[in-house]
Amino acid sequence: MKYVCILIALCFAPYSFAGTPDTPKSAAFTANDVTLEMIAKIKVGDTTGSQIKELLGTPWRTNNYGDCNVVDYQETWEYLGHDANGRFKISIEFDEAGIARIVAKTPAKGPVVVLAAAPKPSTQHQH
Amino acid sequence: MPSVRLPLARLLQPKILFVLLLLITVAPAYVMAGDHDGDRDRDHSPDYPPYGSNVPTAHFDHKVRPQLTPPAVTLLTDGTGRVAQSSWNMELVGYDTLDGRSTYQPLVVRQGDRYIAYMAHHAGTGINRLNGLSETNGTSLLDVTDPHHPVYLSHIPGFAGSLDAGGNQMAHVCSGDVLPSNSRAEAARKRGHYYLLRSNGNSSGLATPTETQQIFDVTDTSHPVLLTTINAIPYSNTHKNWWECDTGIAYLVANDPTQNWVHSGSAQHLKIYNLHDPASPEYIRDFGMVGQQPGSATSGTCTPPACEGPATVTPPSGIHGPISAGTEKNRVYMAYGVGGSGVVQIVDRRTLLGNCNSPAACAVSPSQADMLAPQKGYFTLPGLALQGGHTSFPIFGEENGRTRNVLVVTSEEGGNECTAGSAPHAVWLYDITDEANPRQISVDASDPALTRLDVPDGFDGTFHVVSNGLAGAAYSGVYPASLTPQDNASNPNGFCNQGGRFGTHAVTELFYPGYYGKLVIASWFAGGVRVFDIRNPDAARAIGYFVPAPNDTGCGPTGGPSAGPGCTFANTGRDNHAVHAIQTNNPELDDRGYIYLADRAGTGMHILKLTGAARRAVEGDGDDRGHDHGHHDHH
Numbered sequence: 001m002k003y004v005c006i007l008i009a010l011c012f013a014p015y016s017f018a019g020t021p022d023t024p025k026s027a028a029f030t031a032n033d034v035t036l037e038m039i040a041k042i043k044v045g046d047t048t049g050s051q052i053k054e055l056l057g058t059p060w061r062t063n064n065y066g067d068c069n070v071v072d073y074q075e076t077w078e079y080l081g082h083d084a085n086g087r088f089k090i091s092i093e094f095d096e097a098g099i100a101r102i103v104a105k106t107p108a109k110g111p112v113v114v115l116a117a118a119p120k121p122s123t124q125h126q127h
Numbered sequence: 128m129p130s131v132r133l134p135l136a137r138l139l140q141p142k143i144l145f146v147l148l149l150l151i152t153v154a155p156a157y158v159m160a161g162d163h164d165g166d167r168d169r170d171h172s173p174d175y176p177p178y179g180s181n182v183p184t185a186h187f188d189h190k191v192r193p194q195l196t197p198p199a200v201t202l203l204t205d206g207t208g209r210v211a212q213s214s215w216n217m218e219l220v221g222y223d224t225l226d227g228r229s230t231y232q233p234l235v236v237r238q239g240d241r242y243i244a245y246m247a248h249h250a251g252t253g254i255n256r257l258n259g260l261s262e263t264n265g266t267s268l269l270d271v272t273d274p275h276h277p278v279y280l281s282h283i284p285g286f287a288g289s290l291d292a293g294g295n296q297m298a299h300v301c302s303g304d305v306l307p308s309n310s311r312a313e314a315a316r317k318r319g320h321y322y323l324l325r326s327n328g329n330s331s332g333l334a335t336p337t338e339t340q341q342i343f344d345v346t347d348t349s350h351p352v353l354l355t356t357i358n359a360i361p362y363s364n365t366h367k368n369w370w371e372c373d374t375g376i377a378y379l380v381a382n383d384p385t386q387n388w389v390h391s392g393s394a395q396h397l398k399i400y401n402l403h404d405p406a407s408p409e410y411i412r413d414f415g416m417v418g419q420q421p422g423s424a425t426s427g428t429c430t431p432p433a434c435e436g437p438a439t440v441t442p443p444s445g446i447h448g449p450i451s452a453g454t455e456k457n458r459v460y461m462a463y464g465v466g467g468s469g470v471v472q473i474v475d476r477r478t479l480l481g482n483c484n485s486p487a488a489c490a491v492s493p494s495q496a497d498m499l500a501p502q503k504g505y506f507t508l509p510g511l512a513l514q515g516g517h518t519s520f521p522i523f524g525e526e527n528g529r530t531r532n533v534l535v536v537t538s539e540e541g542g543n544e545c546t547a548g549s550a551p552h553a554v555w556l557y558d559i560t561d562e563a564n565p566r567q568i569s570v571d572a573s574d575p576a577l578t579r580l581d582v583p584d585g586f587d588g589t590f591h592v593v594s595n596g597l598a599g600a601a602y603s604g605v606y607p608a609s610l611t612p613q614d615n616a617s618n619p620n621g622f623c624n625q626g627g628r629f630g631t632h633a634v635t636e637l638f639y640p641g642y643y644g645k646l647v648i649a650s651w652f653a654g655g656v657r658v659f660d661i662r663n664p665d666a667a668r669a670i671g672y673f674v675p676a677p678n679d680t681g682c683g684p685t686g687g688p689s690a691g692p693g694c695t696f697a698n699t700g701r702d703n704h705a706v707h708a709i710q711t712n713n714p715e716l717d718d719r720g721y722i723y724l725a726d727r728a729g730t731g732m733h734i735l736k737l738t739g740a741a742r743r744a745v746e747g748d749g750d751d752r753g754h755d756h757g758h759h760d761h762h
Contacts, residue, residue, distance in 0.1 A: 028259030031684045058261065060684065063229045063696050064250035064294065065727060066329055076696055080684055089692035093699055104697055104705045111207040117703040 032057040034081040039090055039103060045118030047100045052077065052092060085109070171237050172302050173718045175638040178372045179305070180453030185524030185644020187531055187664050194668045195740070199586045209677060209706060210625060210653070216671035216741035217658065220721065221734035223277040226253045227682040227694035228264045230725035231296035232367075233732065235271060235717035238300075238321055242717055243348055244269040244277065246725060246732055248285070250294030250329040253729075254686025255282045263293035266325055268348050274721050274734045279687075280348045286328040286337065294329040297365070297380075300345065301372035307403045320346045322354065322405040324377060326365035336363030340379050342405045357400065357408045360385065364395035367448025375403025376411075376480065378449045378459065386491060387421040388413065392515075393445035393465050399480065412483040412490035416443040416463055416472060417498040439512055440468040447517045447539070450636060451476060456523060458503070460534060462516030466541040466552065469508035469516040471534065473562050474501045504562035509577045510603030513550035513595070514538040518633045521559070522661075524644045533568070533664050534559045535647050538576075540630025544700025545584060545623035547608035551592065552630035554580035554649050556664050569667040575604025579667040580659045582651055584629055585621040626706025627698030627728060628652040637716045645745050646670070648722060650711045656724055656735070660744050671741035677707040678730045696728045720745070 034056050041055055053059075059077040066074045075094040080087060086108035093102040103116045174181040200213035212219070229249035236243050248264035255262045256279060265285035270278040285293025301324070303317030323345045328338035340357040362381035370377045379398045382388060388396055396415030400408045418424070424441055444464035451459045459474040479501040483489040489497050508514040517539040523532050538552040545551070553576035556569045569579040575592045577600070583590045584606075592604030610623055622629040632650045635642075642648070647659040647667070655674030661667045683689030695707040710727035717723070724733040737745065 028685075029254055029261035059252065061227055061254070061682075061729075062252045063729060064329060065229065066250065078696070080692060087692055091697045091705070093697075102699050102703060102705065104699070106692060106697065106707070108692075110205070112697045112705040112707060114699075114703045114705050 029058075031060040031080050034079045034090060036081070036083065036105075039079075039081075039105075039115065042092065042100055042103055042116070044100050044103060044116045049075075049077070049094060049098050049100070052100060171239065172305055172372070173237070173637075173639075174373075175640065176451065176453045177299065177370060177636075178301070180371075180373055180455040182452055182456050182523050182638055183640040183643045185522050185533075187524050187526040187533075187644060188662055189526065189665065190663055192660070192663060192666065192668060195670060196588065197669050197672060199588070200674055203676065207706070208624070210622075210674050210709065212674065212676035213655075214671075214673045216737060216739035217656070217673040217722070217735050218738045219673070219675075219733060220736050221271070221274045221277050222731060223269055223279060224678065224681055224688045224694050224731040225267050225729075226256055226279075226282070226686045227678075227729045227731070228253045228267065229696065229727055229729045230267075230712060230732065231727070232298055232713050233715045233723040233725040234298045234300060235715060235721070235723055236300040236321070237718055238302075238348070241270055241272045241348075242274075242719075243280075243300075243345075244271045244723060244732065245298040245300060245323060245345075247296050247298040247325060248294060249296055249727065250285065251729075252293075254684075256685070256687025257281065259685060263287060265293060265295045266298055266323065268345065268351070269732070270348070271717075271721075271723075271734065277732070277734070281351060283323075283325075283343060283351050295325045295327055295341075296329075297326040297368050299324045299368055299370035299377075301370055301375075301402075301405075303405075305372045306375050306405070307373070309403070313404055317404070320344055322402075323351065324368060324370050324402065324405075326368065326380075327356075328361075328365065336361045336382075336384060338362045338365045338381065340365060340368070340381065342402070342408075344405075355406055355408065357402075358383075358398075362398075364393060364445065366393070366395055369449050369451050370402065371451055371453055374454060375401050376451070377402045378451060380446060380448055382445075386413070388415065388419050389421070389423050389425050389442040390415070390419055390445040391440045391442055392467065393447070395445040397446060397449060397461075410490070411480060413493070414479060414498070414501075415446060416461075416470065417495060417502070418443045419445075420495070420498055421492045439464075439470060439507055443470065444468045444515065447515075450518070450520055452521050452523070456521070458521065460519040460521050462519040462536060464508075464515035464538075465517055466515040466539040468512045469514045469536075469538060471506055471508070471516050471519045471536055471557070471565075472502060473504040473534075473559060473565075475503050476501075504559065504565055506557065506565040508536065508538065508555065509567070509600050510550050510595070511597070511601050513603045513605070514552060514576065517631075518636070520634055520636055522644045522664075530560055531558070531664075532560045533557065533644075533661070534565070535634055535661075537631050537634055537649060539632050540628045540652055543627050543698055544625070544704065545591075545606040545610055545629055546701075547610070548605050550595075550603045550605050551575045551581065551584065551590065552632075553578050553582075554631050554634065554647060554659070556580065556647075556661065556667060558664070568665050569661070577602065580647060580649070582631075582654050582657055582669075582672075583621070584623045587621075591620065591623065622653045624700070624704065624706075625653040625698075626700050626704060626708035627710045629654055631657075632711075633713045635714050635716050635722070637718070639716045639718060639720065641720050642716065642745055646741070648714050648716070650714050650724070652710050652712070652727070653708050655709060655711045656714050656722065658737070658741050660741075662744065670744060671737065671739070673724075673733070673735050675709050675711070675724065675726070675730060675733050677709055677728075679707060681731075682729075695726075695730045698728060
């Protein structure tokens, strides 16, 4: 009987490796609920990504278009928050040096509103 | 007939036992090795590129068909001035949010009896709906066997350790049953397996590159397993690869800064491998445009013989991506420049792969002669340096019984909201029957990019451009600084005030016989996907489009298609004008004719089918209906 058990175990051993997904082992992500007061502390043209992470925590979602062509503000971070009108979304767009250049709010309804913006570096638009 | 019964005792005799064991163990290996037709039949994958080398023959004609007028798009009713879902001779079949991840390339593979979509993402992070984790963008796998109801199977995360250094923008998949093998053991090991080749990371421009090319075993689509990393030394500038499944040859776009190749713009060229055994990559050589090899001039005017070739800038611009027509046609097409200084090169495949077997210096640091040997032809694009070579897709065909070969070429729009001074980036057709003398066809002298395969920025079907002041092939329309009235929802003038990019990017790359030589299907960022009828390649015409609506509410805090603030990222254009805009990045086909769209702004994956005149064009009837003005979808 012992040998039968060993044989069965050996047969199934490969599956314990084959099914291992290449994903980090951590808890499910919970997005911070940011406030407009926290957002107001971002100084466009000055605040870096790491400073924003200290201020607001890990972004809900990020994006970086950088690939075959340099584009305007290719890196964007997004945070979620609530106000009297419901859930809003904060978008922070960075320049190529990693400095926040635009902070925009998407309300529950209606168009995106730019809350703060700083002039772009003159090196943009080149590829 | 009397039955034959073998007593057990007789079967256990050593000689008979040996023969039986031999049959059981060896026979399957013989069946597998060297029987690729049988394997392909079992695999069900197509036999045309990139999966095989059986290139269809297009049948061009010279029929005069009326130029159709695309109907204007409609706008969302939310007062934002954004484009609503609009379509003309195309229809939405299915959709998935892709968890709001920005996506570059869609690839749909027939994998056994299923169709699997590999959606290759830009760098970024998002919530994986399957496990609730924030994961660095990589590759999403979906079962699209039923295109009406895509099923999200898994997400292979990208480069670990950073929020934004990830991204796996490119994907190719080959079946182990189609890849050739050097031994029966190799064939047996690969049998029934599928392999994903993907670029990994996004460190373009960094002094210390961190990028790789990875191969995953994706046989179990819910649990992909990393098989190998191709490059031991990190690359920079990985990009649009091509993998010939029937030969194993992979044309990888990348750069190793320590090898001193030189490029203008995007610093990348080809690193060619044989990946017939995905677990053991075999390096072949590096290649690019002559003038990019180590030791070439890096500035000034480069004239022959110092860098013989068609360079519009010194050194020549980097390659965006190659497309190989495989062993039968023996050609590889290479587009350089991406969004500017465009050059397209036609290369002899066998010479490319064969003239640098030894010595090693030829592969890594070829001479000018080594670089020129495979070149069969080249041409530059209209508008001098304003247009780049992004995609070059060959169409081998005939017209009236005589060979006629055509190349579809795109540039890439790289700026938001029609950057002042930039040209509208477009698609061109070139007749390459005489490879040494390619010539542009379907020319439209009134178009800013001198082509019939273009999309006006104005919703009224007009361009808002001025001349660059040059004549002939150097002429180009360019966008003026005064183009866009920002945030004027009551008077939106066109695609140039939609927040993101507007212009072409790429065309479908599957040699799908149903559409081959009939349609060009091109992504146009804010303009969605655009379809052109090229059955008469001298008189291409617009015949369909689909512009998806932005996803404003379909991505929630926990990922997936849950209620929330929406998947679409805001894009900022001129004067800090921020909009949730559609950014259709790449289109691709499957071998059923469905069209898949990937969105750069995180909107998700759209699955489409042709209708109306576009469908009739591929079915070969009723194609001359000048009254076809399409219809709109209102959502």
